[in-house]
Amino acid sequence: MIQDKDRKREVIVKRVAEELKDGDLVNLGIGMPTLVANYIPEGIDILLQSENGFVGLGPSPEAGNEDPDIVNAGGQPTSIVPGGAFFDSATSFTIIRGGHLDVTVLGALQVDQEGNLANWMIPGKMVPGMGGAMDLVAGAKRVIIAMEHTAKGAPKILKKCNLPLTAKGEVDLIVTDMGVIEVTSNGLLLTELAPETTVEEVIGATEAELKISENLKVMNV
Amino acid sequence: MNKIKTIDEAVSHIKDGMTVAVGGFMGAGTPEKLVDAVIARNIKNLTLICNDTAFTDKGVGKWVVNKVVSKIIVSHIGTNPETGRQMNAGELKVELVPQGTLAERIRAAGAGLGGILTHTGIGTVVEEGKQKLTVDGKEYLLELPLKADIALLRGSIVDKKGNIYYSKATRNFNPIIATAADVVIVEAEKIVEVGELDATDVMTPSVFVDVITM
Numbered sequence: 001m002i003q004d005k006d007r008k009r010e011v012i013v014k015r016v017a018e019e020l021k022d023g024d025l026v027n028l029g030i031g032m033p034t035l036v037a038n039y040i041p042e043g044i045d046i047l048l049q050s051e052n053g054f055v056g057l058g059p060s061p062e063a064g065n066e067d068p069d070i071v072n073a074g075g076q077p078t079s080i081v082p083g084g085a086f087f088d089s090a091t092s093f094t095i096i097r098g099g100h101l102d103v104t105v106l107g108a109l110q111v112d113q114e115g116n117l118a119n120w121m122i123p124g125k126m127v128p129g130m131g132g133a134m135d136l137v138a139g140a141k142r143v144i145i146a147m148e149h150t151a152k153g154a155p156k157i158l159k160k161c162n163l164p165l166t167a168k169g170e171v172d173l174i175v176t177d178m179g180v181i182e183v184t185s186n187g188l189l190l191t192e193l194a195p196e197t198t199v200e201e202v203i204g205a206t207e208a209e210l211k212i213s214e215n216l217k218v219m220n221v
Numbered sequence: 222m223n224k225i226k227t228i229d230e231a232v233s234h235i236k237d238g239m240t241v242a243v244g245g246f247m248g249a250g251t252p253e254k255l256v257d258a259v260i261a262r263n264i265k266n267l268t269l270i271c272n273d274t275a276f277t278d279k280g281v282g283k284w285v286v287n288k289v290v291s292k293i294i295v296s297h298i299g300t301n302p303e304t305g306r307q308m309n310a311g312e313l314k315v316e317l318v319p320q321g322t323l324a325e326r327i328r329a330a331g332a333g334l335g336g337i338l339t340h341t342g343i344g345t346v347v348e349e350g351k352q353k354l355t356v357d358g359k360e361y362l363l364e365l366p367l368k369a370d371i372a373l374l375r376g377s378i379v380d381k382k383g384n385i386y387y388s389k390a391t392r393n394f395n396p397i398i399a400t401a402a403d404v405v406i407v408e409a410e411k412i413v414e415v416g417e418l419d420a421t422d423v424m425t426p427s428v429f430v431d432v433i434t435m
Contacts, residue, residue, distance in 0.1 A: 051320065052246040052272075053393045068249065069377070069389035075247025075275070075300060080389070088392045088424075089246075089272070090328050093321030097341065116344070127308070127317075128299025129273070130347075135321035138341045168344025 001178055001197045001205075008148060008177035011194055014039045014221040016105055016146045016175050020046050027051060027096070027136055029106035030074050033146050036105055047084075049101060051132040053092050056084015073132065096132065097139035104140035106133060108147045108174075110161040113208040115171040115183040117145065118163035130166065137167035149176035155207040157181070157188070178202045180219065187211060192219045224383050224433045231406045231434040232258040235267070235371050242270040242327065242369035242398035247300060248280030250391030252375040252408030255434070256283055266291045270327065270369055272320060272394055273297040274304040285313070294367065296320035319347060322364050324397055330366035331400025337364050372402035374425070379409035380416070383430030384423040392424060399429040406432040 002008050009032060017039035020026060027049045028034050037059075040046060048057035051073050058079035061067070066077035080086070095101055110118040117137055120130040137143050150156060157174065174181040179202050180192035190202060191213045203210055232255060235241060241259075245251025259267075260283060269290045274297075275282035282301045284290050292314040298304040307313035318326070325337045338361035342348050352363040374395045377388035385407055387395055399405050407430055 050390070052249070053390050067389065069391050071247060071249040071390055073246075075249065086389050086392060088396045089320070089324040089394045090397055093324050097321050097339065127305060129295065129297035129317045130319050131273070131297040131299075132320040134319040134345065134347065135339075135341045138339075138343070139321070165345045167341075 001201045002194055009035065011177055011219065011221045012146050012148070012175055015180060015192075015219050016144055017041060018220070019144060019173065019175075020044060020103060022046070024102040025049060025055065025095070025100065027101055027104045027140065029104070029133070031107050033105040033107060036146070049092070049095060050078070051092050051096065051136070053089060054080055054084055054086045055095070056081040058084070093132070093135055096135050099139070099141060101136070101140045103142045103144060104136040105144045105146050106136065108145045108156065109151075110156050110158055110163050111145055111171055111174055112158045112161045113183075113187045114160075115169045116161045117143070117166045117171050118161040120166045121164050123164065133166050137170045142173070143171050145171055145174045147174070147176055149178040149202070150205050155205055158207045159209070178205060181210070189213055190216065192217050194219050195221065224431065225381065225412065226432050226434050228254050228258045228408075228434050231255065231432045232262055234404045234406065234432070235259060235262075235264055237264055238266045239370040240268040240270065240368075242372045242402055243281050244372075244374045244393065244395035244398055245275070245280050246272050246390070246393040248275040248282070250375050250387065250393050250395055251275065251280035252373050253280070255373045255406065255408050256281060259289060260284065260287045264289060268292040268294065270294045270367060270398070272323065274301040276300055277303050292316070294318060294323070296323050322347075323367070324394065326364050326367040327394070327397050327401045330368035331397065334366060336366055338362065339364055367401070369398065369402040370404065372398040372405045374399055374405065374407040375410070376407045376425070377410050378413055378418055379407055379411070379433055380413050380418040380427070381433070382415050383407065383427035383433055384418050384420075385425040385430065386418055386422050387424050396425045399425045404431050405429055406434065409433055409435040
């Protein structure tokens with residue numbers, strides 16, 4: 001398995017970027033999912049949504065060029081690309097909930113074999129609030145989880161989540177530093193392995209039952 | 222009718238114990254002068270409706286730090302550690318609402334609707350105590366309207382009648398809360414004569430606005 005932290009991240013975000021199709025409207029969660037924007041394949045034109053109220057999220061401005069009226073969903077200065085559009089919060093969530101958002105990419109604390117996701121709180125420890133995450137996961141056409149396979153060695157892909165859920169049965173694909181897992185009606189299916197990784201290592205790091213695809217491939221990253 | 226008042230006159234509408242909706246997202250689009258004036262007048266026990274509690278030194282985050290609020294209805298508190306501290310110490314009631322649900326609950330109040338149906342929150346703690354309805358085979362939560370006594374907005378350009386234009390990403394919750402409060406106060410970055418703001422560019426029509434200040 002991959003040991004280097006930076007390489008793990010690179011593998012995950014590069015592989016997620018491969019999932020995006022030309023013309024997709026995409027919402028990238030805060031943290032690692034944001035980095036997916038740096039690896040969009042050539043010839044693929046996507047539009048990024050910022051749930052605080054615009055499509056056409058651009059790169060971070062250089063120091064000194066920040067516009068206080070343009071922030072991202074984390075409240076940090078950002079930019080808008082030509083062809084973008086600003087709107088209010090109701091329109092923003094009309095896009096998210098109304099089936100107009102093609103893909104959302106989020107991190108996770110836990111995912112389980114029924115496609116349940118927990119990523120918004122740890123009771124007694126961390127209660128930041130769900131922000132737009134519950135709407136994104138319930139509303140996007142495709143929900144992709146981008147995360148490290150384990151947390152300090154403990155599996156995050158479980159038979160059943162035991163943290164409070166963000167949404168029930170909405171996850172479609174899990175991309176980790178060990179492989180790519182599809183959530184199917186028959187449970188979790190390992191379709192790709194990360195470089196330098198074995199099936200046994202993935203099974204050992206996963207609490208949920210894993211089916212192994214007959215066409216198991218190595219990630220092209 | 223002259224809607225233009227001083228900041229002090231504008232804030233005099235706000236009394237202890239009221240419910241106040243404030244525009245802005247992580248402080249962007251929040252009327253900071255009005256926020257500061259409420260602190261200066263030592264108003265207490267407000268219930269706040271806002272997207273988030275911003276940062277300790279920005280936006281409504283300052284209300285949390287200065288103990289202006291006893292209850293908040295928001296989607297996110299993670300960027301303001303003081304909110305979490307007061308919540309855990311039992312000093313502040315926090316109702317967390319999914320962001321899209323929050324926007325639609327306020328919009329419903331402003332539009333005279335009895336609530337909205339959303340799939341968001343099904344199968345999570347958000348559904349606890351709420352009525353569920355099935356429409357075309359899909360399960361929805363009934364979420365009730367959310368109204369305020371006062372709404373505090375920030376407009377980038379406001380004409381003397383109260384028509385508002387919001388710059389870029391400062392729009393967020395501002396036009397929504399403008400519809401759902403008894404008294405609507407806008408802090409203008411710039412006030413212009415009637416007619417200077419093109420009617421096509423108006424994002425909140427003057428009919429929703431009671432007080433203009435800057």
